[in-house]
Amino acid sequence: xxxxxxxxxxxxxxxxxxxxxxxxxxxxxxxxxxxxxxxxxxxxxxxxxxxxxxxxxxxxxxxxxxxxxxxxxxxxxxxxxxxxxxxxxxxxxxxxxxx
Amino acid sequence: xxxxxxxxxxxxxxxxxxxxxxxxxxxxxxxxxxxxxxxxxxxxxxxxxxxxxxxxxxxxxxxxxxxxxxxxxxxxxxxxxxxxxxxxxxxxxxxxxxxxxxxxxxxxxxxxxxxxxxxxxxxxxxxxxxxxxxxxxxxxxxxxxxxxxxxxxxxxxxxxxxxxxxxxxxxxxxxxxxxxxxxxxxxxxxxxxxxxxxxxxxxxxxxxxxxxxxxxxxxxxxxxxxxxxxxxxxxxxxxxxxxxxxxxxxxxxxxxxxxxxxxxxxxxxxxxxxxxxxxxxxxxxxxxxxxxxxxxxxxxxxxxxxxxxxxxxxxxxxxxxxxxxxxxxxxxxxxxxxxxxxxxxxxxxxxxxxxxxxxxxxxxxxxxxxxxxxxxxxxxxxxxxxxxxxxxxxxxxxxxxxxxxxxxxxxxxxxxxxxxxxxxxxxxxxxxxxxxxxxxxxxxxxxxxxxxxxxxxxxxxxxxxxxxxxxxxxxxxxxxxxxxxxxxxxxxxxxxxxxxxxxxxxxxxxxxxxxxxxxxxxxxxxxxxxxxxxxxxxxxxxxxxxxxxxxxxxxxxxxxxxxxxxxxxxxxxxxxxxxxxxxxxxxxxxxxxxxxxxxxxxxxxxxxxxxxxxxxxxxxxxxxxx
Numbered sequence: 001x002x003x004x005x006x007x008x009x010x011x012x013x014x015x016x017x018x019x020x021x022x023x024x025x026x027x028x029x030x031x032x033x034x035x036x037x038x039x040x041x042x043x044x045x046x047x048x049x050x051x052x053x054x055x056x057x058x059x060x061x062x063x064x065x066x067x068x069x070x071x072x073x074x075x076x077x078x079x080x081x082x083x084x085x086x087x088x089x090x091x092x093x094x095x096x097x098x099x
Numbered sequence: 100x101x102x103x104x105x106x107x108x109x110x111x112x113x114x115x116x117x118x119x120x121x122x123x124x125x126x127x128x129x130x131x132x133x134x135x136x137x138x139x140x141x142x143x144x145x146x147x148x149x150x151x152x153x154x155x156x157x158x159x160x161x162x163x164x165x166x167x168x169x170x171x172x173x174x175x176x177x178x179x180x181x182x183x184x185x186x187x188x189x190x191x192x193x194x195x196x197x198x199x200x201x202x203x204x205x206x207x208x209x210x211x212x213x214x215x216x217x218x219x220x221x222x223x224x225x226x227x228x229x230x231x232x233x234x235x236x237x238x239x240x241x242x243x244x245x246x247x248x249x250x251x252x253x254x255x256x257x258x259x260x261x262x263x264x265x266x267x268x269x270x271x272x273x274x275x276x277x278x279x280x281x282x283x284x285x286x287x288x289x290x291x292x293x294x295x296x297x298x299x300x301x302x303x304x305x306x307x308x309x310x311x312x313x314x315x316x317x318x319x320x321x322x323x324x325x326x327x328x329x330x331x332x333x334x335x336x337x338x339x340x341x342x343x344x345x346x347x348x349x350x351x352x353x354x355x356x357x358x359x360x361x362x363x364x365x366x367x368x369x370x371x372x373x374x375x376x377x378x379x380x381x382x383x384x385x386x387x388x389x390x391x392x393x394x395x396x397x398x399x400x401x402x403x404x405x406x407x408x409x410x411x412x413x414x415x416x417x418x419x420x421x422x423x424x425x426x427x428x429x430x431x432x433x434x435x436x437x438x439x440x441x442x443x444x445x446x447x448x449x450x451x452x453x454x455x456x457x458x459x460x461x462x463x464x465x466x467x468x469x470x471x472x473x474x475x476x477x478x479x480x481x482x483x484x485x486x487x488x489x490x491x492x493x494x495x496x497x498x499x500x501x502x503x504x505x506x507x508x509x510x511x512x513x514x515x516x517x518x519x520x521x522x523x524x525x526x527x528x529x530x531x532x533x534x535x536x537x538x539x540x541x542x543x544x545x546x547x548x549x550x551x552x553x554x555x556x557x558x559x560x561x562x563x564x565x566x567x568x569x570x571x572x573x574x575x576x577x578x579x580x581x582x583x584x585x586x587x588x589x590x591x592x593x594x595x596x597x598x599x600x601x602x603x604x605x606x607x608x609x610x611x612x613x614x615x616x617x618x619x620x621x622x623x624x625x626x627x628x629x630x631x632x633x634x635x636x637x638x639x640x641x642x643x644x645x646x647x648x649x650x651x652x653x654x655x656x657x658x659x660x661x662x663x664x665x666x667x668x669x670x671x672x673x674x675x676x677x678x679x680x681x682x683x684x685x686x687x688x689x690x691x692x693x694x695x696x697x698x699x700x701x702x703x704x705x706x707x708x709x710x711x712x713x714x715x716x717x718x719x720x721x722x723x724x725x
Contacts, residue, residue: 098698
């Protein structure tokens, strides 16, 4: 199968993730969008690994997954805490850290 | 020749007063009861050492009389080596005897004069510090060590002028003396630097040997620089203004520092540098002119002051002017300068201490218009003062007669104008000293209420008597040998001076002096007004205001200085600070604008990142395509 299809799929997924992050206010959805971008890049790396016949890309994909898992743990905990204290999961409401 | 035996202990002369001064200052009140006695003993010890050395030198052949005594090396830089070394020769030993001899008498006098001052111990510590510094100045065998002593006496002078620092006038006078002396020190240091650069040495002997090799320009320049230094220390025009204010100090200080010893350091410097001045006619003439101007200025001021100490201060300036004039006349004048310096040390210290004794009896009043008819109330003070008076006007056979007449004669030999002016100065001197005598000791009583003049205690009058004796016979004592003795040290030749000496100029001088005395007597023979009469005579007004010395300094130096400093200050605030603060302000404004980007919305941060990444991607792709 043509590897380019995977790249196109990866690009589409990444763009959906970016747009989701930029447009949606819900923190959980923004988080999901980030996961989608990470996985889009994973797909691209695995695809390139397949094309070049090496294992580097696949190993990098595992690294990304592990980092994503750790990030989910910390990120969700933060989101839950913010929701508990502020009764809101909107990222625009958490805007105190500014000039 | 190198030092041996007693001469290797010459440093004790400096060390004893110095250690005692430090001890009295450190030990504090513990020594209040006996500190003044210890200090007096220290100076007497120095005097005895000096006397023994002098007697030893007297017994030697003239070529053996210069003894150098190297103590240790101060530091060496490249080819230059700076030693702490003492030179005991004909010139310095005379100074040592004058400083420690008159110094001892003044210490004894001060025991009585300062008896009721609760800070007497500190006063004596400062006096000892002065003696040590002054001995360093005259015993040094190089200009650098001389400069150490030069600054040391400046410090002691500052501390002692401002001794009664609770009086604002004393504190200001001390500061003024210090500041004016810094101007002179500038000349001293520059002169020493120039010597080092040109001759590679600051040692007196070596400088004298090599001075002939100096180019005329450098010899003249160094001569003028040293003259500036001498003007500062010796209160010569144009740096004369501090001496009159220095009379704020206790009277023994005025006698010791501002009459007998420290203010003569400038004359010493010029005489010490005789080989240098021999190379340069211009600088020598400048020395003589400065001396002549000062002797007239000082005498002028002396005629119009009512403060007894200021009259004497003007007189001191005037007499030092005579010495500078003599020193500028060349080798033979130099010997007369030192001769007059020593006799002046006797009679002026005598008169200052006499003035102190009068003030002591008059409740510290210094205004001569409040005195009058004190001859009967204070007979010892009167008689001793009269001896000093006769000496300073040059009454025949007193010490001033011999020393001053020779200067006037030498001035006539060199230049008639200088001679005539010096002669005129002698007449004015006779006038103002007669005026002082008439207003203080004769005429009618003008005492303030509650003032009961009384003779001072013996501890004060005995030094007066000793100094009075030397005022009268000092000249005759030294007359026979002084020029021959000093000849090797001043580069002159021996002159035979006779005890009975009446040349044409000598007789003329006596006539001028007699005229001065008669005018002084005639004007003050009757009532003396109780307050200084108002006058429109510009000469008198100028004299009362110190010939506008302060006004001149203020107009020429102080105000332009203030303007310069104010200009520099506004330059600093406007331009330097403006540049620094302005650039800081620009960056501050920029950053507060850029700060607005941090708006707290995560999604706008995200957008920024996306735009950035896209831009980078586009650039990379375009780079690949290009």
